[in-house]
Amino acid sequence: MLDSQSSDAFVAFERVQKSYDGEILVVKDLNLSIPKGEFLTMLGPSGSGKTTCLMMLAGFETATHGKILLDGVSINNIPPHKRGIGMVFQNYALFPHMTVAENLSFPLEVRKLGKSDREAKVKRALDMVQMGDFGGRRPAQLSGGQQQRIALARALVFEPELVLMDEPLGALDKQLREHMQFEITNLAHDLGITTVYVTHDQTEALTMSDRVAVFDDGRIQQIDAPDVLYESPKNSFVAQFIGENNTLVGTVKEIKGEIALVELDDGELIDCKPVNVSAVGDRTLVSIRPERVEFDKNRLKKGTHTIKAEVLEFIYMGDIFRTRLRVAGNDNFVIKSRNAPDQVRLTPGETIEIGWLPEDCRALDAP
């Protein structure tokens, strides 16, 4: 299955391992294939190995073991400058002693393109990022967002089929970052290039990507489309890492097809979807998204298990209400409810019954 997958993949990692010191594996047995034109994001906490993977793909690090294929060809022994991969760096790495146009012209010059060719391509690339008038400026004279665009244009100007981006939006403020997320995705899709994007910002990963690979501890924990990742995390790490998440700890009492009955540590019973629990008696971490928790009995399905909760705090956040509850000994159980005209505002001290659809509550491995 692995082989058939990688044969039509544009980029493929096959059993790649990486160690810097010969003792600790930073990347453990990585298998990944990226089809042509896909926007794939590597997401994970720092030290999870995502940047190392990117650097191995770019050629700045060598894999300790395994093969990296680009368009079916192993690139393990190809030096970075011959890989033809565009790259956008965290701090843009625009050459400070060159003008913007010279920066863009650099990859074309080293490819020995003619002058008129170069000028045409530089102009097209600058126009593409709406920076047509800035060719004569130096990078230091540009704002962060403008530098970001130039860095992007430089990575694209020599028309690579694969572009790597290493936390390119990390230095921008929130508004600009959201705007640039949108522009980068559009550009990548319009040009049909394959993009590998590294970030530790999950919102960025969810909004931009076709698929997200969640890294932790040198492994891909889950690789899926953003909605699948969010709604169906395969393990407790992914569930906790992506989005906000309520967790309850318990033991599996009974598994009946798509529903598992879990007894929480304080004796309450809840219905869950078994994800990676297999046997009765397994310890499990149950995960429920705050916006899927319901406290209005009328909206709950008949026969759903409900449990008691004590309201600790009510926070008005404008578009939503955020209420912190104590559930089965967990003081940080949060529910989010839409600020609608008929929405109930809970008051601290109140005791309520909460419940959810069994498929929204996922019984995962206990950490």
Place this chain on the structure above:
Amino acid sequence: MADTTQSGPMLAADGSPLKRSLSRTLRRQKLRALLLIAPLLIFVLVTFIIPIVSMLFRSVENQIVSHTLPQTVEALQEWDPNSGEPPDEAVYQALFFDMFKAAEAKRHTQVGNRLNYEQPGLSSMFRGTGRSLDDMGEEFEDALVDIDPSFKTSEFWFELLSGEGADSFLKDRRAKLAAMAGESMRGDIGFAPSAKALELLPATTEAYTDFAIWTAIVEEDVVAEERPWEAVYAGLGVDLRSAEVVQQIASYDGPGAAALKAAVANIDQLPQESFRDMFAESDEDWLDTEGWRTMALYSPDYTTGYFLNSVDLQKTIEGVEARPETQQIYIKLFIRTLYMSLIITGACILLGYPVAWILANLPLRTANVLMILVLLPFWTSLLVRTSAWKVLLQQQGVINEILVWLGFVDDANRLIIMNNATGTIIAMTHILLPFMILPLYSVMKTIPPTYLRAAKSLGATNWTAFWRVYFPQSVPGIGAGSILVFILSIGYYITPEIVGGTDGVFISNRIAYHISSSLNWGLAAALGTILLLVVLALYWCYDRIVGIDNVKLGG
């Protein structure tokens, strides 16, 4: 709240104009800042600015001739240097009195030394003649005492020449004497020259007044009780050579009239020899016009002579001309200093750049250990390091021994890498290397490695990435290091002195020679000034070409 309707200047809260209260606040800050830097400012002024200004001044100053031999210089104005004849008697006469005073102050040898720089031989001429001045005067003294014993007594002279009405004359003599001796001649001398005596016996009065000032102020004796200088007797002898004076003495009835009249009566007993002959007798070179031409040429207070000398030219009566080829050394030395400094700077760049690069790209801990190795030379005495090079470089030294042992060099043809330019370049490159590595390192430290990665990801080979991306960003470090090394090496002295031999010495060695051995400070100052100007000019060029903003010592 703000008073938007208010017209006129903005006011501070207390009603005073805002501008004034702002400047008052700032003034206090500025004053405090100034106080903080004051110690350094004073230190720099005293130890740096003043010595430099004094050096610049010394390179043109030439007052020693006109101060020591004022009357001679004045009399020499009349002489035509192109006449081919030595100057007339008046000049020799003036020289006698000037030299006599100078000899009392032991200054005549200094003029001799000064003139000797321009014409070798003058020094010994001055020194030798200085010894026979007393003899010249004694001839007059003996003759006068033979005629009338009262000439022997100190009271006679004191009474003869004391009086009043010649204050400005006394002041003038004091000033001249002060300029000659280089010390103050102010204070009571217990003697006032008489205007009448000055009119009657000008040379005598001048000599006696000088004697009086000297005796009272420098020797701190009572003028009236001291036997006058031989020069005073000579002064009388000179005065009595004038028929006019002889005539006036006949009608003179003041103090000492009898003795003066006796002297006039026996005038044929006084020495009749001219001063020119007396000087010629002491040293016949005094009749040589060359010496006098030199003296005439270097009699003004300020001279371009030192500077001309520094660029292998010389001053002559006809104008400026090149020195004889055998004496031309300074231009050659300047050029050698500049081009060897360039070679040393280049060598430092070539050797220092890779080291700085490695240091900048190693983990901090390793880099610090290696940095100690770079800095180690700083902690060793310069003299020790240079001497160590001497051990290494000599023909029987370590390097040659190893090369011979390895068979690279034949025993008979050992490399000569010391006491020549090669030795200087090797030793100085080593010594100045840290000055290149440190600025390079601190600049390279600030170049993020992502630039190289970015360049490579854009398709540049290692070399292109380095040359087009890394190197341009390290240029400020090269600039700073080069300026440091170049300017330091231009003024280097100890190392070339020890390992340079004759082919490897710098202009600074010559300056040091003139400062400490030949004592020609004027020439040393002129050479130093030229060196300073060359450095400033190069700095200006550098600023023009590279831009001084592009020099970074770090950050």
